[in-house]
Amino acid sequence: MRELEVRAVTENIKEMCIEANHVLSYDMKKALRDAADAEDAPLGKQVLKQLLDNMEIAQKDMIPICQDTGMTVIFLEIGQNVHFAGGDLSEAVQEGVRQGYEEGFLRKSVVKDPIFRDNTKDNTPAVIHYEIVPGDKVRITVAPKGFGSENMSRVFMLKPADGIEGVKNVVLTAVKDAGPNACPPMVVGVGVGGTFEKCALMAKKALLRPMDQRSEIPYISELENELLDKINASGIGPGGLGGRITALAVNIETYPTHIAGLPVAVNICCHVNRHATRIL
Numbered sequence: 001m002r003e004l005e006v007r008a009v010t011e012n013i014k015e016m017c018i019e020a021n022h023v024l025s026y027d028m029k030k031a032l033r034d035a036a037d038a039e040d041a042p043l044g045k046q047v048l049k050q051l052l053d054n055m056e057i058a059q060k061d062m063i064p065i066c067q068d069t070g071m072t073v074i075f076l077e078i079g080q081n082v083h084f085a086g087g088d089l090s091e092a093v094q095e096g097v098r099q100g101y102e103e104g105f106l107r108k109s110v111v112k113d114p115i116f117r118d119n120t121k122d123n124t125p126a127v128i129h130y131e132i133v134p135g136d137k138v139r140i141t142v143a144p145k146g147f148g149s150e151n152m153s154r155v156f157m158l159k160p161a162d163g164i165e166g167v168k169n170v171v172l173t174a175v176k177d178a179g180p181n182a183c184p185p186m187v188v189g190v191g192v193g194g195t196f197e198k199c200a201l202m203a204k205k206a207l208l209r210p211m212d213q214r215s216e217i218p219y220i221s222e223l224e225n226e227l228l229d230k231i232n233a234s235g236i237g238p239g240g241l242g243g244r245i246t247a248l249a250v251n252i253e254t255y256p257t258h259i260a261g262l263p264v265a266v267n268i269c270c271h272v273n274r275h276a277t278r279i280l
Helices: 006-022 026-038 042-061 089-103 160-182 196-206 218-232
Strands: 002-005 071-079 082-085 127-133 138-145 154-158 186-194 247-257 262-269 276-279
Touching: 002 006, 006 082, 006 089, 006 138, 006 276, 026 042, 026 247, 071 089, 154 160, 154 196, 160 186, 160 218, 160 262, 186 196, 186 218, 196 247, 196 262, 218 247
Parallel strands: 002 082, 071 127, 186 247
Antiparallel strands: 071 138, 138 276, 154 262, 186 262
16 A cells, blocks of 8 residues: 655645646647648638647746636546545645645636535646555646636437437537637547546546547547548638647547447537646
8 A cells, every 4th residue: 555645736736736837738739730731721720729838838938828728637547455634635635726826826717606606716626536556646637727718518319210410410509609719729528428426527538639639439539530520611711710629639538338329429629728737
């Protein structure tokens, strides 16, 4: 059994909140550069170049990539041979978010109650997803999620008879309905199967997959490529101003489901697809 002090979790999450809001991952940077090279529309190419300039300035001057520094979503993959010491793990995670957003001078966007809307003033609480895995390591992923794109996300409870064509239709419908509101070029995370809540979680996790990595399931990999081509033929384009590049990737995750159902979730992320990962 390996013992891990929860203060290490707090310190790392603090740093990761700041890192994720200022520095895009390498695969996202490359995807944006490749998109700028591939875009034919003059206005679309100009938008992409501005996004690249913004990305470089944010990293160089430590200015948030986007003014919406998101609601913090945290994935914890905890090795079953890890014992946490020195306090409550959930409290340590929330403290890391609080310190990160205060010390990083990041915008506080979380309200205590969904109806009465009092701001918590430190961007807590975060949304935390726990998973127990083999081993004695803890893998932490911090993913600040802006709500311009989050608001455009959807869950569809299809009938089994809708099949793969039904899945294609609802993904394309969600992207079309999002249009410029999701700040394209977007990354489209899709969850298919499971239950109402499982497909939504898969769609959120799908956004964390490297941009150049396709599904290991052959027909799902083909579906990802087909949907990406169709989305990029929609004409929405960078910034919603027209062009070839509406999406940078479509990532699909699947899970077994009930004989009577075909749940599908579409979690859209803008071009600022932020996440940072560390292993303790």
